[in-house]
Amino acid sequence: MSELGGMEGFSPEDGIAGAPEELSEEAKERFAASAAAIKQIRKEEKQSKKRDDKVAQIIINFLSDDKYAHVFVLISRLVARNCPSIFVLAILSLIHQESKQEIQSYIDGAINKSVLESFDNSLQLMKSQQLDQKMHQDLFEWITCMQMTLAVKPDEILVKLMIDDKNIDGSVLQLTTFILQNYFLDQKKNLEFKKAQPLTASILQSVFEPFMNQARKTLLKNKKEKNEE
Numbered sequence: 001m002s003e004l005g006g007m008e009g010f011s012p013e014d015g016i017a018g019a020p021e022e023l024s025e026e027a028k029e030r031f032a033a034s035a036a037a038i039k040q041i042r043k044e045e046k047q048s049k050k051r052d053d054k055v056a057q058i059i060i061n062f063l064s065d066d067k068y069a070h071v072f073v074l075i076s077r078l079v080a081r082n083c084p085s086i087f088v089l090a091i092l093s094l095i096h097q098e099s100k101q102e103i104q105s106y107i108d109g110a111i112n113k114s115v116l117e118s119f120d121n122s123l124q125l126m127k128s129q130q131l132d133q134k135m136h137q138d139l140f141e142w143i144t145c146m147q148m149t150l151a152v153k154p155d156e157i158l159v160k161l162m163i164d165d166k167n168i169d170g171s172v173l174q175l176t177t178f179i180l181q182n183y184f185l186d187q188k189k190n191l192e193f194k195k196a197q198p199l200t201a202s203i204l205q206s207v208f209e210p211f212m213n214q215a216r217k218t219l220l221k222n223k224k225e226k227n228e229e
Contacts, residue, residue, distance in 0.1 A: 011166050012208035055085045055102060062096050068182070074175040081169060083160045090149040091176050094142040094183050103145055110152045135187055146207045158208065158215035165216050168208065176200045 063072055078088055086106060093100040131139065150157055161168045177193070177200040184191040191199075 012168055012205045012212055051106070052085065055089055058096075058098050058102055059085060059088060059092070061098060062092055071175055071178050074171045074178070077169070077171040078161075078175065081160050081171075083172075084153065084157050086152075087146070087149055087157050088175075090146045091172075091179055093145055094138065094179050095186060100145075103149060106152075107145065107148045110148075135189075138183070143203055143207065146203075150207060150211060154211035155215050155218045158211055159219050159222065162215060162219055165219055168204070173197065173201060173204060176204060 059075065062068060063075065075088060089099045090103050093103045161172055163169050177197045180200050181191050181193070181196050
């Protein structure tokens with residue numbers, strides 16, 4: 001895996017040009033359609049300090065495993081930006097069962113998922129690499145999970161992650177890339193960083209892009225209000 005560092009930010013609307021691996025066009029269309037559906041079916045979220053405390057404890061449990069020590073700095077950077085911990089949990093859920101269970105519970109309480117059941121998940125997920133059935137299902141569920149978690153409170157999450165009106169803090173790209181690489185290693189497969197990062201950027205582009213316009217408006221509004229104080 002690559003050392004920490006690299007991108008300060010990336011644009012979910014532009015992606016990474018000439019990427020050696022990315023989501024297939026069919027997959028991009030599917031996740032765009034699901035984002036549109038989610039916007040119509042999300043419920044009013046009930047704030048819960050008890051849940052927030054539980055999410056924080058799950059992240060601590062994750063970081064207590066020496067195998068994941070290399071992502072501590074990245075998670076700390078996101079926490080320092082006040083990124084809601086529930087989205088960090090959604091990223092970790094690909095390789096951490098406790099995170100996955102909590103995220104599924106969170107989504108069940110926040111979104112009516114029945115509309116999404118009509119979407120076909122048998123499509124080719126990646127542009128050039130064929131996945132076995134388990135990996136395909138795991139990655140499909142992970143992307144949908146991140147998308148639905150973001151949809152519950154998109155402005156709150158995205159505005160915290162945006163470094164300007166176009167770019168997202170690169171820490172979220174790096175963290176998600178390392179989690180994806182760890183998943184491939186768990187499946188006894190190797191995904192080189194030079195392929196993993198562009199693929200992750202493509203995944204996050206599908207997750208973030210449908211909500212960027214509204215987040216940008218909120219960011220600019222917040223800046224205007226701050227300047228007027």
